[in-house]
Each structure stands twice: as structure tokens, then as C-alpha cells.
Amino acid sequence: MKITMIGTGYVGLVTGTCFAEFGHHVTCVDKDKTKIDKLLQGDIPIYEPGLKRLVAKNCKEGRLRFTTDLSDSVASGDAVFLAVGTPTSRRGDGYADLTYIYEATKEIATELKGYTVIVDKSTVPVGTADQVARIIRETNPAAEFDVASNPEFLREGAAISDFMRPDRVVIGVETTRAEEVLREIYKPLYLQETPIVKTDIKTAELTKYAANAFLATKISYINEIALLCDSIGADVVSLAKGIGMDGRIGGKFLHPGPGYGGSCFPKDTMALMRIAQEQGQSLRIVEAAVEVNGAQKAKMVKKVRDILGGQEAGKTIAVLGLTFKPETDDMRDAPAITILPALLEKGAVIKAHDPQGMDEAKHLLPNGIIYTDNAYEACTDADAVILMTEWNQYRALDLEKIHTLMRSHHFIDLRNVYEPGHVREKGFTYSGVGRS
Numbered sequence: 001m002k003i004t005m006i007g008t009g010y011v012g013l014v015t016g017t018c019f020a021e022f023g024h025h026v027t028c029v030d031k032d033k034t035k036i037d038k039l040l041q042g043d044i045p046i047y048e049p050g051l052k053r054l055v056a057k058n059c060k061e062g063r064l065r066f067t068t069d070l071s072d073s074v075a076s077g078d079a080v081f082l083a084v085g086t087p088t089s090r091r092g093d094g095y096a097d098l099t100y101i102y103e104a105t106k107e108i109a110t111e112l113k114g115y116t117v118i119v120d121k122s123t124v125p126v127g128t129a130d131q132v133a134r135i136i137r138e139t140n141p142a143a144e145f146d147v148a149s150n151p152e153f154l155r156e157g158a159a160i161s162d163f164m165r166p167d168r169v170v171i172g173v174e175t176t177r178a179e180e181v182l183r184e185i186y187k188p189l190y191l192q193e194t195p196i197v198k199t200d201i202k203t204a205e206l207t208k209y210a211a212n213a214f215l216a217t218k219i220s221y222i223n224e225i226a227l228l229c230d231s232i233g234a235d236v237v238s239l240a241k242g243i244g245m246d247g248r249i250g251g252k253f254l255h256p257g258p259g260y261g262g263s264c265f266p267k268d269t270m271a272l273m274r275i276a277q278e279q280g281q282s283l284r285i286v287e288a289a290v291e292v293n294g295a296q297k298a299k300m301v302k303k304v305r306d307i308l309g310g311q312e313a314g315k316t317i318a319v320l321g322l323t324f325k326p327e328t329d330d331m332r333d334a335p336a337i338t339i340l341p342a343l344l345e346k347g348a349v350i351k352a353h354d355p356q357g358m359d360e361a362k363h364l365l366p367n368g369i370i371y372t373d374n375a376y377e378a379c380t381d382a383d384a385v386i387l388m389t390e391w392n393q394y395r396a397l398d399l400e401k402i403h404t405l406m407r408s409h410h411f412i413d414l415r416n417v418y419e420p421g422h423v424r425e426k427g428f429t430y431s432g433v434g435r436s
């Protein structure tokens, strides 16, 4: 199959590369020339484990190419995937901003020749496929096309394995012809018997939001239970095992922390609430999950302040990890973006390290943060260390060395990576989330 991927970001680049790995011929298009130039030189504009090798292999084998010009590939392609961003609207009302989707649709509409399936891979509100179809019909009345929805469920940091071995593929289609094209594209997954969930388009659009809101709710739930554990003196890590081993509950997404972040959960929960409101409905469970998440970040700031004796002014805090999760350089809506400015504002000196996220962090965090080359440099002369993101590099820190480097010895483990007793034995006070 000949596929055009519009948008070469975290989703488009991985998806396009994996489709090429399946054996399809893929053209990845992006309007960001710097990004495309990097890719043409063999550089990967994002950090995603394993991606560089896979891109190089498929380019070499002639199935993957990058361009800023969509005309040729759209005209000769079987399917065009829209994988552009759908951030929260700048109006601040929680709606998804569909500007990029509609702009890209207009651009492809004029180039369509022969039957083509236009596939929404981006996370889009219910009804977007109808708008995409309307724009194409208005721009190019002669175009022969169907619109389909194929939401993406990959996780940054494990994106390639998630895409190559998904739990399921959801396709929202309303014609047999579009279904056949999508089934052909995903045919290589039949070998491993990946379930294809076929629905109408609106259901597919809503499925993605419902999945993300459910996972966000699970995180907020365990975060609230962790706070209760703190009050009671119970241990949330054992508790999470105790409930997660129940197959009806499942152990994933039961890890308390500083609140969820990233490029999807915050914006998708907000957008889902707006979708419901437009239908005259309210999603009170999702509303609560969002509220709890906001409060969780504020509670982490208070936790740090309390540990530092009630005020941050003049105290030095080492922060290990800035990205919203490990194995990505994505800083969008990371908890660090809320927590660090709050500490900085009250006079803390912040020394931060992240294996991949520091370049992006410098754009998103206020000036005044000191970025260091490694975790130990961050800890030098610090009063407290906060483990913000559970990168593997931070899982086996030399605590004795850190103890000698620090001024005071508070270890604040916002990801519950360490055994409290082990850290205390090394001479620190230890505070996790729900581990008192």
C-alpha cells in the first residue's frame, strides 16, 4: 500500500516508520522544515528508543521517505493518515483545537486523485471525520474518498513495541471499501492475531477519549488512596499489589506519583468533558479525576515545603527527572512544569537533571533553574532531592555518595522507586507517595 502520513511528530513518525516496516511505502510529511531536514540527514527530532535504527533501515530499503511537500504522495496514495497535533484550544476552554486537522485537510483535498481513504489517526472529538469529509467535498468536489477513524494507543517510550504488538486496533469505517484498505494496511498484524475492533466512525473517535479518561481516572484513584495511606500509615505499594493482582482490576496504572501529565491525558480528559457538555451530559467521574490530578501536584509542593521545615527560601533542591515519564523527551504538561515554578517562586534554588528532557525543559520552565550534567552534580550541596521521573538511571543511585554530597538529607521519592528502609539506612529522611 502507498501511505502518506501528515504530521511527523511522536505519533506520525513512529506510525509511518512502523507501516514501512510492515512493507508499505510511506511518505512522511511535515510542514516543519527543520524537522524534515533533520530526518533527511538521518537525525531523529524526538527521543524514542529504537526509532533511529528503524527509520534508517526503512529509508535504506526504500520504503520510507520524508518531505515537506505532500502533493506527489497524496495524489498516488491509497491512504492519507492525519497525525497532526490536537492540543487544548488556546482559548483555555478545554476544547480540542482542530486548526491543524482542518488546515491539513484543505492541503490534501486539492491533491487527491483516484480513490483515497483519509484516516484520522490524531485524537479528535466526535464528529471531526464529518467535518473532514465536508472540507474535502467543498474544496475538491470531484475527489473520490472515504474518511475513517483509526485512533492511536501507543505510549511514548514504548511506542514501537506498542505499535508493532498492539492489544487491539480500532477502525471506524462506514464503507466496505475503506474497511478493506485499513485491513490491508494492518494485515501484517494478523499473523500475531491482533484483534481488529471495527466500529462506526463516531464510536472510534470516542473510544480513544474514553480509554485515556479511564487510565487517567485509575491514576487519580490510586493517588487519592495513596494520600489516605499517608494519613493512616499504610503502604500503597503493597496495597496496589493487593488490588492489582485481581484480574478485574489489573496492576497497570496503579502507581501513585505527582499526578499524570504528558501530551494526552490532560488535554484528552478536558476535551472529553466538553464533548459530553455539548450533549447536555456531564462526566462526573472524569471531572473528579481531573480535579484530583490538579490537587495532587499542589499537594506535592506542600509535601516538599513541609519536609524543608515550612519554607523553601534559601534551600537547594535537586530534581531528578523532568519529563512526564521516562524514555521520552516530551515535556508537555509534565508535573515538573507545575511543581518546579511553585518552589522557585518561594525562593528555592533548583538544580535539575534529566537524561533527555533538558533542552525542551529550558523552553517551558522559568529562568533560574540550574541544569546539571548528571544526578550527582544536581545533588551537590542540596538540602533535598526529589525523584520526579523514574528514569532507569535513577533507580540505582549511589546513595552513600549522594549523602556525602548533600547539605541536608531529605529524599523525596515521588515515584516510589526506592524501599523506604533502604534509603533511611543510608542516613536520609524518606518520603514517598503513600508510603508512610
Ligand SMILES: NC(=O)c1ccc[n+]([C@@H]2O[C@H](COP(=O)([O-])OP(=O)(O)OC[C@H]3O[C@@H](n4cnc5c(N)ncnc54)[C@H](O)[C@@H]3O)[C@@H](O)[C@H]2O)c1
Pocket (backbone or CB within 6 Å): 006, 007, 008, 009, 010, 011, 012, 029, 030, 031, 032, 035, 083, 084, 085, 086, 100, 103, 104, 107, 121, 122, 123, 124, 152, 153, 154, 155, 156, 263, 264
Ligand atoms: N504523543 C502521544 O503519545 C500520542 C499517543 C496517541 C495519540 N496521540 C495523538 O496523536 C496526535 C499527534 O500527536 P503528537 O504527539 O504526534 O503531536 P506532535 O506535536 O509531536 O506532532 C504533530 C506534527 O504535525 C505537524 N503538522 C501540523 N500541521 C501540519 C500540516 N498541515 N502538514 C504537515 N504537518 C503538520 C507538526 O509540525 C508536528 O510535527 C494528537 O492528536 C495526539 O493526541 C498522541
